Amino acid sequence: MAIIASIGLIVAIFDFTYLSWRSFYFRNIPAIVRAYDPVKGVEPNRETERYLNAVEQLKLTVAQSGLASAQTQSWLQELDTLSVSLIQNNPFQVAGKTGNLEKIKNEVRDRVQNPSAKGAFQTFWSQKYLTTAGWHKEIQFYDRKIKPLIVTNYYRRLNESGDYVDNFWQIDIIFIGIFTIELIGRIFYLCRHNRRLSWQQAIVRRWYDLILILPFIQLLRVVPVIIRWHQAKLINLDIVKTELNRLFVGQIATELTETVVIEVLEQTQSALRTGQIVRVVRGYLNTPHVDLNNINEVEVLIEIILEIVIYRVIPKIQPDLEAIFRHLFQKALLESPAYRNLKMLPGIGELPAQAIDRAVKEISASIYTALTKVMEDPDSSKLSRRLAENLTKSIGDEMQRGQTIVKIESLLYDLIEEIKVTYGKNQN
Numbered sequence: 001m002a003i004i005a006s007i008g009l010i011v012a013i014f015d016f017t018y019l020s021w022r023s024f025y026f027r028n029i030p031a032i033v034r035a036y037d038p039v040k041g042v043e044p045n046r047e048t049e050r051y052l053n054a055v056e057q058l059k060l061t062v063a064q065s066g067l068a069s070a071q072t073q074s075w076l077q078e079l080d081t082l083s084v085s086l087i088q089n090n091p092f093q094v095a096g097k098t099g100n101l102e103k104i105k106n107e108v109r110d111r112v113q114n115p116s117a118k119g120a121f122q123t124f125w126s127q128k129y130l131t132t133a134g135w136h137k138e139i140q141f142y143d144r145k146i147k148p149l150i151v152t153n154y155y156r157r158l159n160e161s162g163d164y165v166d167n168f169w170q171i172d173i174i175f176i177g178i179f180t181i182e183l184i185g186r187i188f189y190l191c192r193h194n195r196r197l198s199w200q201q202a203i204v205r206r207w208y209d210l211i212l213i214l215p216f217i218q219l220l221r222v223v224p225v226i227i228r229w230h231q232a233k234l235i236n237l238d239i240v241k242t243e244l245n246r247l248f249v250g251q252i253a254t255e256l257t258e259t260v261v262i263e264v265l266e267q268t269q270s271a272l273r274t275g276q277i278v279r280v281v282r283g284y285l286n287t288p289h290v291d292l293n294n295i296n297e298v299e300v301l302i303e304i305i306l307e308i309v310i311y312r313v314i315p316k317i318q319p320d321l322e323a324i325f326r327h328l329f330q331k332a333l334l335e336s337p338a339y340r341n342l343k344m345l346p347g348i349g350e351l352p353a354q355a356i357d358r359a360v361k362e363i364s365a366s367i368y369t370a371l372t373k374v375m376e377d378p379d380s381s382k383l384s385r386r387l388a389e390n391l392t393k394s395i396g397d398e399m400q401r402g403q404t405i406v407k408i409e410s411l412l413y414d415l416i417e418e419i420k421v422t423y424g425k426n427q428n
Contacts, residue, residue: 001182002228005212008175009225012218015039015168019096023152041157041165047091048153051082055147059139067127067135076125083121092153100149107145111138172215179212265416273413310372322364326357 018025018036025032037043058075065071092101105117112129114120123129130138157165183206190202203210208224211217230237314321 001179002225002232002234004175004178005221005225005228008172008179008212009218009221011171011175012221015171016219022154026152027148037154039167039171041159041167042154043157045091045095045153045155047082047085047089048150051079051086052147052150054079054082055142062135067131073127076127076130079125080122083125084118087117087121091155094156095154097153100153104146104149111141169215172218176213176215179209183209183213265419269413269416318364322361325363 018040019042022033022042025036054075058072058079061069061071061075086101087105090098090101092098105120108124109115109117109120112120112123114123124138159165186206186209187199187202190205191197191199208227211220211224226235226237229235
């Protein structure tokens with residue numbers, strides 16, 4: 001069945017491309033043109049056929065009676081008339097070969113050096129020109145350059161609906177019939193061996209076979225053909241299938257993550273706007289807590305934050321803290337009258353600045369040492385826990401004050417809005 005499906009696809013591709021490739025078939029495989037022209041409603045174009053026949057009659061007349069005979073002059077006048085009709089009526093348009101007519105006009109204009117297409121044909125099909133330029137030379141030019149462009153032209157018949165005749169369905173119905181019977185058999189087989197499977201579900205499982213029985217999407221048959229090649233182990237699509245699944249799942253996961261993030265942010269904003277978060281916070285602060293792990297999470301969090309601040313943050317910002325202390329001390333000294341008087345004495349003006357630097361370093365070092373001892377001393381740890389409890393209670397009391405919680409709500413709402421905008425830009 002994979003081979004039959006492949007043949008059906010090849011036939012469909014051949015039919016789809018036949019008219020585009022007809023000129024190639026005409027020149028190289030004329031038997032295909034003779035066999036398939038009737039299927040597509042293709043017939044010889046009467047006007048171009050009449051032109052070709054007139055040229056052949058001219059050749060016979062010249063061979064029998066010569067170029068200067070009256071019979072030859074009659075055929076030359078006929079070809080002049082047919083050339084004008086060719087230019088005016090454009091019989092190449094139906095076949096989509098108007099380009100051929102333009103090539104013919106260009107070839108004849110260049111040959112006789114006449115910019116007018118009608119005038120060029122009139123000159124070319126004249127006894128004077130053919131005698132002067134040479135009959136055999138010019139008729140060889142026609143056979144080599146002009147005739148191949150005319151001979152491939154054709155006419156397509158129309159049916160009663162006004163559409164072009166196309167009898168490909170008479171060929172395609174054979175493949176459609178084969179795959180319709182096969183699909184019915186597969187559905188019957190699946191339903192017979194799986195009682196819980198409905199015939200609709202069986203069709204869904206064989207969805208790609210539906211493409212083989214639809215007469216208007218023949219080129220999409222490449223999909224079931226490739227699947228059947230894989231099923232028949234003619235090709236291996238496992239790698240492709242895995243990659244497609246990865247890309248599909250990755251895309252779905254990305255879109256789902258974006259949706260979830262935006263939805264969470266919007267729900268949080270809605271909770272802030274309706275005051276739901278305030279009620280939850282107040283309820284949490286005013287209600288006895290259920291302890292699930294014998295750990296006060298708030299106190300532990302405060303201890304962790306203190307450890308981070310003391311052991312990691314303060315050493316990095318210690319120069320900045322010293323600069324602040326130095327600025328404060330210097331400002332206090334400058335505002336002191338005693339310092340202004342002392343600074344005027346020779347050799348003593350710089351001593352206060354040096355003393356300030358030494359004092360600042362000693363104070364900052366003492367503060368940092370004291371903080372580290374507090375974190376490491378067991379007794380100090382008890383005091384820290386008490387501080388954490390009182391801090392938590394104080395923060396809770398302040399949080400319940402009207403203006404404070406409203407201000408926090410407003411800031412959080414605006415922050416979430418900024419996060420949403422920033423997140424959306426980054427995803428785009």
